[in-house]
Amino acid sequence: MSFKRFWTMFKARNREFFRDRAAFGWNFLFPFLIVAGFGVIFGAKTHTEYKIGLFPHETVVVTPAETRIPDGLREERYLKFIGIPTKVQGLDKLKHHKIDFLLKLGNPPYEYYVSDASPKGYAIEQMFKASLIPPDFKIGAQKKEIQGTAIRYLDWLFPGILAMNMMFSALWGVGYVVVRYRKNGVLKRLKVTPLNAFEYLTAQALSRIFLLMFTLVVVWLGCDFIFSFTVLGSYVDLILIFFLGSTSLTALGLVLASRGTSEEFTTGILNFISWPMMFLSEVWFSLEGAPQWVKAAARIFPLTHILTAVRKIMHDGAGLIDVSVEITILALMTLAFLGLGAVMFSWNK
């Protein structure tokens, strides 16, 4: 192992990353745009909104106080009333899940429409029926609120977006780039120099990890400046988990980079791995309530363990001991990927 040769390749790869303006910009812009986009869409709201169509109503905007709907329904929270001119238009919107419930304006007995296939529609139907019961006939219940700060959807989503960006950057930045270099002869040119495979792969991996962490910090600071994320745990612990995560994802990239000269085939393999990983690792939505086999399958992806650990630190104030299971799994995955990548690597094919 020659440090000088390793350092040369490390610098060359970093220069390539920083000088490729388009890819460089996109690496920062992509996660920022997604977080910003969701910030705009959801704002500070963390609730689900139920949409009730009211017909006949000439304007889309509805003032509940001036419409003939049950008082109980008018006072419910998280309901959005949408005016619809005709019944036909209302049924069409209901059929296409643009609204969850359709109610004809007027006096009792009320006429309403709901889709059997819509869980939200069912929930509104129950609310609607409850609103028809006179107050004197309602059974009492005592309300107790949970303590602590509520977690916004954006707070929950943010680490997922960062980790997803990290995953794509690691897999494509190592897996795809090395295959491209093998195909166009760069690896062949390097092979006939004294540079050995270990020096080359170490430089590729560490360069990518450095760039992933650099991107992470810049995007975090930029997004935090705008959206003020809450972190209950330690920032150092967070950085450590992200570092371990980027190492394991980069090591997975090395496995993909170890063989192959077809960019098309590698693209297929990358998509085959990255898309299920993105959907099953709880980047966008929780798997709570999903079948057990889906949850089990999700655990084969490093991204799942990265996000579990990061969210525990961020939202629950967990320490490294609390996430030791995730740390152990990520470390073992990293070693397995590195070993596999090293054994399989070929300069030529």
Next chain:
Amino acid sequence: MAALLEVKNLVKKFKTIVAVNSTSFSVEQGVCFGLLGPNGAGKTTTIEIIEDVIPPTSGDITYKGKPRTASFKDEVGIQFQTTSLLSFLTVRETLETFQSLYRHTTGIDYLVELCHLGEFQHQYNDKISGGQRQRFLLAMALINQPELLFLDEPSTGLDPQARRNLWDLIQQIKREGKTIILTTHYMEEAQSLCDEIAIMDYGKIIARGTPQELIKQYSPEMTVILPTSSLGHALDRLPLPYQAVNDNVEIKTSDVNSCLNLLISQNADLSDLTVRSPSLESVFLNLTGRQLRE
């Protein structure tokens, strides 16, 4: 003189295709050795095995009398037929990058001057012309002060000026005493640069010697060319074997004087007569045939 490189019974098979078929040759120190052959003859495969890019199916290669060791890569310079380089690096930065991979190196400024890279050394390595690129790749091959230099079809795709310029550069490198192994299918290039030539076809070496030796052995005849109209009716009674090529008559002969005397005796007009000396090209075509290979 002791051989710097020796190749014995080299074989390379790709599934059912035998690309290199029991090839043997040696290259002495300080010599420019040319490996000639039509496309698909096995030239590139042979030198890529020697360069340790691909493994042989069987055979032995010795460098300085011993099997190649890890230090072999430090002592040879290689210019591939086609290659890509690390992206987003300038010509100078690429040279510096490759310089850092070796123990003994040549100064960048010296190479910039030797290979005339000055005017584009700060441009990205993929934003230069074909001629500039070949000179740059040659500089890269020289970065580690190699004792043995491999040049795989270095002038392919270059215009005549760029090609002559590259040849001058290779001549200069030869004068520095470096051993060169050159593959080419430009006969003029081989005749101009090589001290020794091996002609390869279907994975085998079919002829070997200096350019003069090969010409003498495989294409000793001169070619006398004159327009058909210069012979008039004499063409019908010409007592020499000849070949009609377009509007000309070509006569192969090893005795030009006798041939010319005969033509004069037949009242041929010799005003537009041309005499073509034998060349490596005729040797090459005589040995490998004239049929199209690709």
